[in-house]
Amino acid sequence: MRPAVTHRPDARGRFGAFGGRFVPETVMAALDELEAAVEEAFADPTFAAEMEALHRDYVGRQTPLYLAERLTEDVGGAQIWLKREDLAHTGAHKINNAVGQALLARRLGKRRIVAETGAGQHGVATATVCARFGLEAVVYMGEEDMRRQRPNVVRMGLLGATLMPVTAGAGTLKDAMNEAIRDWIASVETTHYLIGSAAGPHPYPYLVRELQAVIGHEARAQMLERTGRLPDAVVACVGGGSNAIGLFHPFRDDDVRLVGVEAGGDGAALHAASIGGGRVSVLHGSRSYVLADEHGQVEETHSISAGLDYPGVGPEHAHLHETGRAEYVPESDDDALRAFHRLCLLEGIIPALESSHAIARAERVARELGPDGVVLVGLSGRGDKDVGSVIEREGHPLRAVEPNPEPEREVVQ
Amino acid sequence: MKLRTPALILYVMASDDAPELAEAAVRGGATALELGIPYSDPLADGPTIQRAAQRSLDAGMTPRRALEVLAEIDARVDVPLIPMTYGAVVEAYGAEAFCRDAAAAGAEALIVADVPPEESGELRSAATAVGIDLVHLVAPTSRPERISVAAAASRGFVYLVAAVGTTGARDTLDERMAGLVEQTRAAAPDTPLIAGFGISRPEHVAALLEAGADGAIVASAALDVVERGGPEALEAYVRELATALRTRVA
Numbered sequence: 001m002r003p004a005v006t007h008r009p010d011a012r013g014r015f016g017a018f019g020g021r022f023v024p025e026t027v028m029a030a031l032d033e034l035e036a037a038v039e040e041a042f043a044d045p046t047f048a049a050e051m052e053a054l055h056r057d058y059v060g061r062q063t064p065l066y067l068a069e070r071l072t073e074d075v076g077g078a079q080i081w082l083k084r085e086d087l088a089h090t091g092a093h094k095i096n097n098a099v100g101q102a103l104l105a106r107r108l109g110k111r112r113i114v115a116e117t118g119a120g121q122h123g124v125a126t127a128t129v130c131a132r133f134g135l136e137a138v139v140y141m142g143e144e145d146m147r148r149q150r151p152n153v154v155r156m157g158l159l160g161a162t163l164m165p166v167t168a169g170a171g172t173l174k175d176a177m178n179e180a181i182r183d184w185i186a187s188v189e190t191t192h193y194l195i196g197s198a199a200g201p202h203p204y205p206y207l208v209r210e211l212q213a214v215i216g217h218e219a220r221a222q223m224l225e226r227t228g229r230l231p232d233a234v235v236a237c238v239g240g241g242s243n244a245i246g247l248f249h250p251f252r253d254d255d256v257r258l259v260g261v262e263a264g265g266d267g268a269a270l271h272a273a274s275i276g277g278g279r280v281s282v283l284h285g286s287r288s289y290v291l292a293d294e295h296g297q298v299e300e301t302h303s304i305s306a307g308l309d310y311p312g313v314g315p316e317h318a319h320l321h322e323t324g325r326a327e328y329v330p331e332s333d334d335d336a337l338r339a340f341h342r343l344c345l346l347e348g349i350i351p352a353l354e355s356s357h358a359i360a361r362a363e364r365v366a367r368e369l370g371p372d373g374v375v376l377v378g379l380s381g382r383g384d385k386d387v388g389s390v391i392e393r394e395g396h397p398l399r400a401v402e403p404n405p406e407p408e409r410e411v412v413q
Numbered sequence: 414m415k416l417r418t419p420a421l422i423l424y425v426m427a428s429d430d431a432p433e434l435a436e437a438a439v440r441g442g443a444t445a446l447e448l449g450i451p452y453s454d455p456l457a458d459g460p461t462i463q464r465a466a467q468r469s470l471d472a473g474m475t476p477r478r479a480l481e482v483l484a485e486i487d488a489r490v491d492v493p494l495i496p497m498t499y500g501a502v503v504e505a506y507g508a509e510a511f512c513r514d515a516a517a518a519g520a521e522a523l524i525v526a527d528v529p530p531e532e533s534g535e536l537r538s539a540a541t542a543v544g545i546d547l548v549h550l551v552a553p554t555s556r557p558e559r560i561s562v563a564a565a566a567s568r569g570f571v572y573l574v575a576a577v578g579t580t581g582a583r584d585t586l587d588e589r590m591a592g593l594v595e596q597t598r599a600a601a602p603d604t605p606l607i608a609g610f611g612i613s614r615p616e617h618v619a620a621l622l623e624a625g626a627d628g629a630i631v632a633s634a635a636l637d638v639v640e641r642g643g644p645e646a647l648e649a650y651v652r653e654l655a656t657a658l659r660t661r662v663a
Contacts, residue, residue, distance in 0.1 A: 012531060022500050022527045024457040025550040026577055028559060168463070174454070181456050186578030188554060282500040282527070283454070295475050296505030297453040 005323040007252055013202020014287075016322060018315035021201040022282045023181075030188045035203040037107050042210065047103065054099050055214065058132070059089045063215075065222035065376075070346040071359075077366035078232065078373030083219040085243065085380050086351065090125050092381030093215060093243045094196060098125035100211035102133045105192035112136045112191040116180040118145055118173030118239070119307035119354060120152025121381055122196030127161035137161035140180040142171035145306045148392075151385045170300050173239070173310045177284050197240025198314035201285030205245075205314050212246025219376060220250045227374060233257040233365050236378035237358040238328065239272070239308035241317045243380035248326060257327065260317060261361045263303035264330030270302035274313040275321050275328040283312040289321070304333040304389060305353035307381075331360040339363065340383065340390070352381035353389065414493050414521040414546045414569040417444045418605050419658045420628025421618065423635050423651060424449060424497070425486075426465040427479035428472065430644075435486040437644035438635070441651025442658070443492065447524065447630065450479040450498035457526040459581030461633035476506050480518040487519030495548070495569075497524040503536065512539040522546035522569040530566040537566070548572050551597055553589040560593075564600035571597055571604050573626060576611035582634040583611035586620060594625040618657035629654075 003016050013019050021031060041047040055061040064084045072080045085093035105113060113135050117123030123139040130137035139161050146153050146165055156163055164183075169175040184193040193200075198208040216234075223231055234251055236244035238260040248258045265271030274289040281290035283298060291299045291311035303309040320326035331339075336353060339360035343351050351359060355378065362377040369375065391397070423438040425431045426449040435446050451466035451474055458466070479496070487494055496515055503511050503525055515523065523545050528536060530549050540547040546569030551560050554577060564571050573593055575586045587593075590608065597606055608621045609630030618629045631654060638650045 020532050021529065022532055023529070024526055024552075024574075025529055025559075025563065026552040026554050026574055028529055028552075029554045029556050032556070032559075178454055178456060182459070182579050185457070188577065279505075281504055284456075285527075287504075290501070292501065292505065294505060296499075296501035296503075297470065298501075 002324050003322060005320065005325045007249070009202055009206050015316045015319035018288050018318040019202055019205055019286045021285060022287065023201050023285045024185055026185050027188050031201055031203065033108065034104070037104055038203050038207050041104060041107060050103055051100060059095050059099060060087065061214065062218045063087050065219055065226060068347050071342065072366070074342070074346055075363045075366050077371060078369035078375050080362055080366050081223065081231065081374065081376050082379040083215060083247065083376060085215060085378065086349070086355070086382035090121070090128050091384065092121040092125070092352065093212060093246065094122040094125035095128065096214055096246070097196065097208050097211045097242060098122070098129040098194060101192070101194045102129035102135065105135060105194070106133060108192060110190060110192040112138065112187065113194045114138045114140070114180050114183045114187070114191055115194045115196060116140045116173065116176040117196060118176065118309060119305065119352070120145065120149040120156070120385060121307065123161065124152050124155045124159070126194050127156045127159035130161065131159050138164060138183065140164045140166050140176040140183070142166045142173065142176045144171035145173065145176070148389050149306050149385050150388055172301070172306065174298065181284065196242065198242040198245045198316060199240040199284060199286060199312060205286065205316055208242050209245045209249055209316060212242050213249045215243065215246040215378065216248060216250035219247060223376060229374065230254050230256055231374040231376040232369050233259055234376045235259045235261060235358050235362045235365060237261045237308060237354045237380060238313060238317060239263070239310045239354065240312065241314040243378050245314060245316055247378040248320070252325070258320065258325065259361060259365060260326055260328040261357045262328055262330050263305055263308035263357060264332040265302040267332040271330065272301035272303040272309050272311065273330045274311060275317065276330050278311070286315045288315045288318040289313050304336065304393070305357065307352070307354040308357065329361060331357040335360040337390070337393070349379070350383040351379055352383045353386045355380045416493060416570055416605050418627040419622055420444045420605065420607055421651070421655055421658055422447055422495070422607060422628065422630040424630065424632030426469050426636065427451060427474055427482050428469050431482050432485040432489050433644050434639060434647055436489050437648040438651050439490045439492055441648040442655030443651050444628070445493040445495060446486065446490070447495045447497045447632065448479065448483050448486065450476050450496055450502055452499040452502050455499060455526070457579055459579040459633060461636050462580050465636050476502050476511070480514050483515065483520060484518040493521045494519050495522040495524060496520050497526065500525055500528045508536045508539040512543050512545050516543035516545050520545055522548050524548045524572060530563050550574055551593065553577055553587045553593055557596060560596050561600040564597045564604065567601065567604060570607045570627070571601055572630070573597060573606055573608040574610050575608040575621065578610070580610055580633050582613035582637065586611060586617060590621065590626070591624040598625065615654050615657040618654055622657065
């Protein structure tokens with residue numbers, strides 16, 4: 001029999017068998033302190049009012065719910081609705097969490113912020129809120145990710161963040177997170193760790209979910225208003241899983257399928273699907289599914305999408321998987337890319353490669369459901385940052401019509 | 414575990430030459446040894462131990478092989494042996510099997526850097542069942558109520574974190590050490606208090622004993638010495654550190 005689903009972490013910070021606090025003693029006091037600050041803030045109407053004002057005037061909420069008509073028609077199945085987090089300030093859902101945690105850091109009296117970033121969207125969101133609130137931002141990013149997400153590296157610099165390149169391991173999100181946590185262990189008395197995903201030690205998975213649940217709350221109300229009904233399925237991509245848990249959570253008690261889409265990589269051995277291909281272990285402070293070998297050593301991952309290229313997953317997703325409340329499925333690099341192009345050409349929206357995994361799955365779900373169905377997809381971010389990765393893989397989309405570059409080169413010189 | 418105090422505990426990373434290094438450390442005056450069982454993502458460790466762990470893993474080290482190395486060390490030296498690793502490694506092995514095999518290989522205590530008392534229920538039962546002391550850590554940042562919990566739960570000794578941060582040699586120790594010793598002593602009057610993190614020189618060891626600790630753990634600095642000069646250099650280095658213990662006894 002499956003364990004019962006719970007939506008509130010227990011006294012040890014666990015969702016069922018997952019979560020907890022597996023960290024060195026040095027940061028335990030800071031986690032206790034953060035937990036108390038979170039409880040206090042969530043019960044404080046001033047905090048809620050500050051969040052609401054920032055959401056409206058700074059982040060640009062609420063974000064639209066958009067019926068992708070041509071995509072729907074082309075797929076020939078259920079209606080596909082997009083929750084447009086790509087239209088939030090800084091271009092992804094990451095800002096929702098960053099704004100909330102910046103307010104918490106201020107309440108804790110901490111002026112220095114450390115963060116990790118994979119795709120760079122969380123790094124940009126962190127740099128943004130630190131500029132807005134006058135905090136020092138230190139962002140750790142793997143060198144491979146710095147290479148493939150160059151535009152976000154530049155944006156973080158413009159926003160005044162200090163970028164710390166990480167060369168360890170594969171130079172991706174896991175390695176950046178290791179270094180951000182090590183920095184925090186050394187600086188914990190003056191520094192807040194602004195984790196970007198619904199992962200890490202308690203209370204982070206709970207905190208990040210609550211800050212991201214605005215996505216699902218808005219989408220659920222918008223859906224009812226626009227269509228008079230709830231969707232049949234809600235689909236979101238899952239790396240650590242912050243946008244997915246934020247979108248899923250408000251639908252938890254509804255008769256709605258929750259579909260998390262993990263990175264299937266090249267479809268064979270190289271992937272980043274922690275639930276689909278991992279085992280229960282401990283990573284970055286919590287127990288969850290981890291891509292690890294039989295000895296517990298963390299394995300290298302691969303995804304075309306830097307934001308999903310992570311060997312762990314937030315503990316609440318592990319719990320939703322184990323209880324059967326949500327389903328987790330992979331989409332490959334190739335299928336995500338096909339969905340990326342279809343959204344570009346059919347809707348005039350360049351999606352993030354992360355979100356493209358969700359689009360790919362939404363098309364399949366829409367076909368299964370048929371024309372009477374409704375699918376809600378989390379479009380977690382925009383894809384400007386990814387054009388380099390797409391060109392690298394497929395070549396320049398405009399090369400056939402490029403003018404002779406010679407005269408222009410002279411002008412540049 | 415019967416820990417002779419004042420204690421000088423040296424850290425050796427599991428590898429084929431670990432038994433030789435262990436012998437050198439004990440010849441130099443180490444009173445106990447920690448054996449690092451490498452983990453791919455050691456959050457509590459600074460660059461030196463990270464590098465050593467990666468080298469060990471690249472050479473094919475596994476937890477099972479590390480426990481064989483432990484048994485080889487046990488056959489060669491007569492001091493308490495303490496494996497040190499991370500939660501993911503123990504979880505993959507299975508807590509019960511790990512403690513059983515570690516005890517059979519000669520382990521008397523166990524340190525798991527990222528498993529605080531709150532998360533150690535299963536591990537504690539498994540360790541207790543086979544007579545292994547599960548050691549917990551307290552840090553300068555720990556609140557009084559946490560110090561009480563960790564100190565009371567700790568067996569063999571209490572590990573005092575002497576520097577806020579990851580492992581690695583430093584010039585100075587945290588100025589709050591004397592206070593930490595005092596608070597921990599009050600919570601666990603009969604358990605030795607041994608400090609680690611950042612310790613690299615005889616004067617550090619002397620200062621810790623002066624602050625009331627019962628000994629010191631030296632890890633990263635010893636790995637650096639081994640990297641530069643092998644077992645002979647390690648023996649000479651430990652001999653130098655051990656002078657701080659003799660000064661105290663005299």
